[in-house]
Amino acid sequence: MKRALLIMALVAFGVMASQAPAFSGTIDLVTNGDFSLGISNWTTFHYTGGAGIWGNPSVSASGGVLYWMMSASGSDGNATGAYQMLNAAVSGYSSLLLQTRISPIYQNLSSPSASEYPANIQVDYVDLGNVARSYRHAFYYSGSAGSIGTYVQSGTWYDYQLDLFSVPGGMKSLSDVQVFGNGWDYQGKVDYVKVLATSSDVVPEPATMSLLGLGLAGLVARKRRVR
Numbered sequence: 001m002k003r004a005l006l007i008m009a010l011v012a013f014g015v016m017a018s019q020a021p022a023f024s025g026t027i028d029l030v031t032n033g034d035f036s037l038g039i040s041n042w043t044t045f046h047y048t049g050g051a052g053i054w055g056n057p058s059v060s061a062s063g064g065v066l067y068w069m070m071s072a073s074g075s076d077g078n079a080t081g082a083y084q085m086l087n088a089a090v091s092g093y094s095s096l097l098l099q100t101r102i103s104p105i106y107q108n109l110s111s112p113s114a115s116e117y118p119a120n121i122q123v124d125y126v127d128l129g130n131v132a133r134s135y136r137h138a139f140y141y142s143g144s145a146g147s148i149g150t151y152v153q154s155g156t157w158y159d160y161q162l163d164l165f166s167v168p169g170g171m172k173s174l175s176d177v178q179v180f181g182n183g184w185d186y187q188g189k190v191d192y193v194k195v196l197a198t199s200s201d202v203v204p205e206p207a208t209m210s211l212l213g214l215g216l217a218g219l220v221a222r223k224r225r226v227r
């Protein structure tokens with residue numbers, strides 16, 4: 001009898017311990033988003049518009065800041081920057097914020113020319129209906145905002161924040177975050193790329209608590225009777 005109660009209590013403890021990691025607070029899903037470790041954890045890229053690599057695209061981290069640049073005269077548009085894979089299931093968080101500090105340093109083309117801007121941040125995600133999507137915001141100092149741009153004085157920092165749960169279709173999982181310039185003659189920089197995921201207290205399910213309570217009460221009762 002006593003043994004059965006002990007086993008019951010142990011099972012109850014086991015159920016509690018095997019629940020999803022319980023934490024209350026905020027974590028950053030991005031690693032090395034302040035570039036204090038240089039380019040670590042980021043993958044650089046240069047996408048061409050079909051004309052192959054030309055000009056002199058470059059992506060580098062210096063002094064804890066990520067820089068990208070491309071210098072050419074005309075021809076196809078292209079994108080130069082870096083991304084970090086996240087592949088994080090996010091629908092269980094109570095809030096999810098994208099934050100960064102970004103700057104358009106130089107642009108030759110006026111934005112938005114073929115949707116090209118000297119500085120961009122983009123997330124690729126799977127929405128609540130399991131559709132893969134992208135959401136991009138851009139920064140420029142020459143031209144007009146278009147549908148996705150924010151004016152920022154050349155070379156100055158702009159603090160950008162986005163509620164990732166407000167993106168079209170909602171967000172089930174976050175695939176990656178990208179920072180880049182696009183066009184054919186541009187420079188930009190970024191720092192403090194963060195995806196702040198907040199989790200509320202995880203409270204054990206009532207059924208588990210009753211089971212645990214029953215087990216403990218039984219143990220106590222048994223102990224008293226033995227005395």
Ligand SMILES: [Ca+2]
Binds near residue numbers: 035064065
């Ligand atoms: Ca930094």
